[in-house]
Amino acid sequence: MFSELARKFTAAFITENRWQLYIKGLGVTLEVSIFAAIIGILLGTVLALMKLSEREDGKKSILNTIATVYVDIIRGTPSVLQLLIMWFIVFSTFNNGIIVSSISFGLNSAAYVSEIVRAGILAVDRGQTEAGRSIGMSKAMTMRYIVLPQALKNIIPPLGNEFITLLKETAIVGYVSLTDLTRAANMIASRTYEAFMPLIGAAVIYFVVIKLLTILLAHVERRLRASDKR
Amino acid sequence: MISVENLTKDFVDPDGTVRHVLKGIDYSVEKGEKIVIVGPSGSGKSTFLRCLNLLERPTSGKVIFDNEVINKKGVNIDLIRTRMGMVFQNFNLFNNLTIMDNLTIAPIKVKNLSKEAAEEKAVSLLKRVNLLDKANVYPSSLSGGQKQRIAIIRAMCMDPEVILFDEPTSALDPEMVGEVLDFMKALAEQGMTMVVVTHEMGFAREVGTKVLFMDEGKILEENTPNEFFNNPQSPRLQDFLSKVL
Numbered sequence: 001m002f003s004e005l006a007r008k009f010t011a012a013f014i015t016e017n018r019w020q021l022y023i024k025g026l027g028v029t030l031e032v033s034i035f036a037a038i039i040g041i042l043l044g045t046v047l048a049l050m051k052l053s054e055r056e057d058g059k060k061s062i063l064n065t066i067a068t069v070y071v072d073i074i075r076g077t078p079s080v081l082q083l084l085i086m087w088f089i090v091f092s093t094f095n096n097g098i099i100v101s102s103i104s105f106g107l108n109s110a111a112y113v114s115e116i117v118r119a120g121i122l123a124v125d126r127g128q129t130e131a132g133r134s135i136g137m138s139k140a141m142t143m144r145y146i147v148l149p150q151a152l153k154n155i156i157p158p159l160g161n162e163f164i165t166l167l168k169e170t171a172i173v174g175y176v177s178l179t180d181l182t183r184a185a186n187m188i189a190s191r192t193y194e195a196f197m198p199l200i201g202a203a204v205i206y207f208v209v210i211k212l213l214t215i216l217l218a219h220v221e222r223r224l225r226a227s228d229k230r
Numbered sequence: 231m232i233s234v235e236n237l238t239k240d241f242v243d244p245d246g247t248v249r250h251v252l253k254g255i256d257y258s259v260e261k262g263e264k265i266v267i268v269g270p271s272g273s274g275k276s277t278f279l280r281c282l283n284l285l286e287r288p289t290s291g292k293v294i295f296d297n298e299v300i301n302k303k304g305v306n307i308d309l310i311r312t313r314m315g316m317v318f319q320n321f322n323l324f325n326n327l328t329i330m331d332n333l334t335i336a337p338i339k340v341k342n343l344s345k346e347a348a349e350e351k352a353v354s355l356l357k358r359v360n361l362l363d364k365a366n367v368y369p370s371s372l373s374g375g376q377k378q379r380i381a382i383i384r385a386m387c388m389d390p391e392v393i394l395f396d397e398p399t400s401a402l403d404p405e406m407v408g409e410v411l412d413f414m415k416a417l418a419e420q421g422m423t424m425v426v427v428t429h430e431m432g433f434a435r436e437v438g439t440k441v442l443f444m445d446e447g448k449i450l451e452e453n454t455p456n457e458f459f460n461n462p463q464s465p466r467l468q469d470f471l472s473k474v475l
Contacts, residue, residue, distance in 0.1 A: 125322075127318060127320050127322035128322060128324060128325065130285055130318065130322060131316075131318065131322035131323070131324065131381075132324070133285065133308075133311065134283060134285060134311055134314075134315070134316035134318075135311065135312070135315070135316075135336040135340070135384065135385065135388060136308050136309070136311040136312030136336055136340045136341075136388060137308070137335075137336055137339065137340055138308050141339055141340070145324075145327075145335060145339065146324050146326065146327075149326040150325060150326045
């Protein structure tokens with residue numbers, strides 16, 4: 001019984017240095033997640049500002065409409081499909097899976113980030129903007145020096161959640177022949193005809209990474225809240 | 231200095247009904263005047279005040295500042311607002327900045343004053359309101375009365391030609407009203423042009439050069455404080471004064 005488990009463990013992780021495949025896979029997973037998160041945060045913030053822009057007469061601006069349509073399309077289609085469209089259609093002549101996946105997930109994440117940023121900005125008291133504008137600061141200045149710093153406190157916790165979601169969603173990059181953690185585990189499973197060890201192993205690795213992230217996030221959140229009491 | 235011509239403001243409620251909040255106001259504020267606006271809630275006093283620096287965009291009519299119509303396309307409203315301070319009911323100090331940064335951010339970023347010059351001015355004003363020891367704390371640690379005095383000197387740091395006060399004492403605990411009104415009086419004596427929306431009749435009587443009574447989006451009566459309080463003309467004002475005095 002025990003020796004059977006040990007044999008399976010050896011086959012899944014030790015033989016042919018297979019543990020390296022998991023590490024490499026995790027590397028791909030993290031790489032795609034981090035690049036995508038950077039694109040998502042930058043583009044998401046721009047989209048949020050576009051959504052919040054309004055004309056002097058209070059009507060919707062064209063920027064607002066563009067951002068709304070974008071978010072609708074992204075949220076209304078599966079991310080696997082978005083990834084496949086990017087890989088086989090938009091970037092069909094380009095064969096760097098990491099870059100294409102990062103862009104695809106970044107564009108996807110931006111839609112969700114934009115809602116987080118928008119809600120964070122709207123949660124800042126309107127009086128703060130009025131005070132900034134009434135003293136002669138431009139819209140952009142008020143946003144940069146007064147509103148955004150205060151919005152950050154509302155934005156960072158849900159942004160952390162979005163990153164965790166993103167990290168797990170990248171498990172579909174196998175579709176565009178990238179060997180991330182999930183695909184590495186799957187490959188080893190089909191090689192050894194033993195699914196249990198590689199798949200559970202990969203799950204444990206995801207779990208540990210996300211647990212660490214969660215602890216880090218809780219710490220950041222505590223510090224953000226502590227500064228309220230200054 | 232500031233005048234409005236046939237100013238109207240409509241608000242459209244989410245259900246589509248249109249409320250006429252200002253129904254054609256003509257008025258002119260001269261340099262050095264202290265105009266006090268009183269009236270029942272919902273009479274449009276605050277909306278009128280907020281139209282003067284275009285925090286509310288008028289629906290029609292003109293707002294004229296220093297002989298220039300400011301509610302038309304192509305006017306740099308940020309520049310106009312540097313000359314027109316505003317004090318809010320809820321203070322609206324910048325929560326993410328220390329008191330010193332609250333006072334100096336606009337002079338530095340908007341007027342391009344040096345940090346030293348801006349801080350020097352801030353320090354002298356902080357001394358005037360006896361709050362120099364609060365320079366490096368955040369607004370959340372101040373009392374309401376302290377916040378409002380800081381809000382007033384924040385406006386003064388820009389050297390405005392007029393300051394608009396939107397119910398500056400309405401959100402204060404009763405024992406803090408005095409310290410804010412006293413400072414506003416001192417400011418008035420110094421010659422600042424002021425437009426004040428308030429429920430403080432004592433202040434209106436003592437400091438106002440003119441008192442306006444607004445009701446249902448119109449200026450119903452305008453007079454010197456003495457005449458306004460002792461010899462009200464319209465029945466509506468007589469009724470109002472009998473309730474608040």
